Amino acid sequence: MKTRARFHRAVAGGAALVLGLGLAACGGGGSSSGDSDEFHVLVYGDAGNRVEKRLVATFNKTSEVKAVLDTVPGADYQQKLQTVINTPQAPDVFFNWGGGSIQPFVEADLLLPLDDMMKKEPGLKSNFLPSVFETAQVDGKSYGIPMRGTQPVLLFNNKKVLADAGVEAPRTWDELLAAVKTLKGKDVTPIALGGGDKWTTMMWFEYLYDRVAGPELFKKALAGEKDVWDGADSRKALDMLRELIDAGAFGSNYDSVKFTDGSSPALLASGKAAFELMGSWAYSTQREADPDFARNDLGYSNFPAVEGGKGDAANLVGNTNNFYSVRKSTEHADAIAEFLKLMYSDEFVEEQLAIGNLPTTTNTDKFLDAADNPEYLKYQYDLVDKAPAFQLSWDQAYPPKNMTPIYVAVQQFFNGQLDPDGFIKAMQALTTV
Secondary structure, eight states, X not given: OOTTOOOOOOOOOOOOOOOOTTSOOOOTTOOXXXXXXXXXXXXXXXXXXXXXXXXXHHHHHHOSSEEEEEEEEGGGHHHHHHHHTTSTTOOSEEEEOSGGGTHHHHHTTOBOOOHHHHHHOTHHHHTBOHHHHGGGXXXXXXXXXXXXXXXXXXXXXXXXXXXXXXXXXXXXXXXXXXXXXXXXXXXXXXXXXXXXXXHHHHHHHHHHHHHHHOTHHHHHHHTXXXXXXGSHHHHHHHHHHHHHHHTTTTOSOGGGOBTTTTHXXXXXXXXXXXXXXXXXXXXXXXXXXXXXXXXXXXXXXXXXXXXXXXXXXXXXXXXXXXXXXXXXXXXXXXXXXXXXXXXXXXXXXXXXXXXXXXXXXXXXXXGTTTSSSHHHHHHHHHHHHHOSOEEEOHHHXXXXXXXXXXXXXXXXXXXXXXXXXXXXXXXXXXXXX
C-alpha cells in the first residue's frame, strides 16, 4: 500500500451507555480505576465493539492486570470523552481519531508520549503503515496506536433498487443527477442522509470540494489561508451541492434521521432509499443489522468524478484509522503496552476483516483472500492503495473546538439558512490552533 495515502475518522451505530461513571475515584496516582489491578479502555460504541471485547478477553487470559472495556454510544462519544478526560473517572486508554482530535489533550499534558514504549517494543510502530501511524503524532511525538481499520467514505447503494429503476452506480456527477431524477420518478428517496448527526452531511462537502478544487484547497485552509474559501472553486462546489439538494436528492426530512441510531442504514436496506454516502464502516453496520441485505444487495462505489474538476476521481476522503491513546497518569503503562501489541496480532487482523474493517497493519494483505468478504475488502484496499490523495475529515483535521461551527455551517447551508456567502464566512471563521 502506498505510504503517501492518508487515512482518517470513524463513526457508526449506537450501543448502550455502559461507561461506569460511578467507578471509585482514583487517588493522587491518577489511574481511572479504583482497583490497582485493572485499567480501563474507553471506546466508541458501535458494531466494532464485538472485536474489542474479544481482544480484551484474549488479553485478560494471560495478564495479571486486567483490561476493562467501557463503551459510549457513537453520538455521545466526543462529549463524554471531553467531560471525563480530566477527571478521576478518565480512562487509561481511549479511542480517538488522531490529528486535531487529540491536540488539545497533548497541549494540556494529559497524554503519554509513546516513544519510550516503542523503544522497548519496536513493533508498536514498525507493524503499521507509516502514513497511518503518523496521523497520531503531535510535534514529532507519537500519541496513538492504530486500533481498527482505514475508513474511506464510499457511495453505498441498494443493488435491487437500482436494478428495478434501471440505474447504475454513477461514475460522474451528471450521472448522479440523472439517477436522482429517475429514482424520484419511482417514488424512491434517491439518497439516504442521517442529517440529524450533521457529520454525515459534511461528507458531501468534503468530496465535492475535493473533486472540484482538488485537495490543495483544504490543505491551504488548514494552513490558515482563509481566502481559499472565497475562491471560484469553492463557490462552484457550493453551487453544485445546492443543485443536488434542490433536485430533491435527499428528500425533505433528512434532519430528523440519524445514522447513529440505525435509521439511515435502514432506509437503504429496506429499499426506501437508493444510495448512502458513508464511511466504510457502513458495511459492518449493515451486516449486523440486516445480514441478508449486506450479503446480497449492498453495493458500493467511489464518489463520482466531476468533469473539468481539479481533483482526481481516485481521491478519497474519510479517516486514516482510529487510535488508542494513553492517559499520562495511568499506573499501568507496562500492561497497556502488552495490550496494544494485540493491535497488530493475526487475531486482530482476522477479526477486523471479518466485520468489514481494513486494518492498516503490515500483515493485512496476507489475510484478504481468506476473509469472509474478500471482494469488498479488496475493493477498499485497492482504492486506498491507489488514491493520489486521502483527505482527512474536516471535523477531525481541525482542532475540536471547530467541530460544532463546521456542523452548523453544513447543516444550515443544506437547509437554505445560509447562502454561499454565509457558508464561506463561517468557514473563514474557523481557527487552526
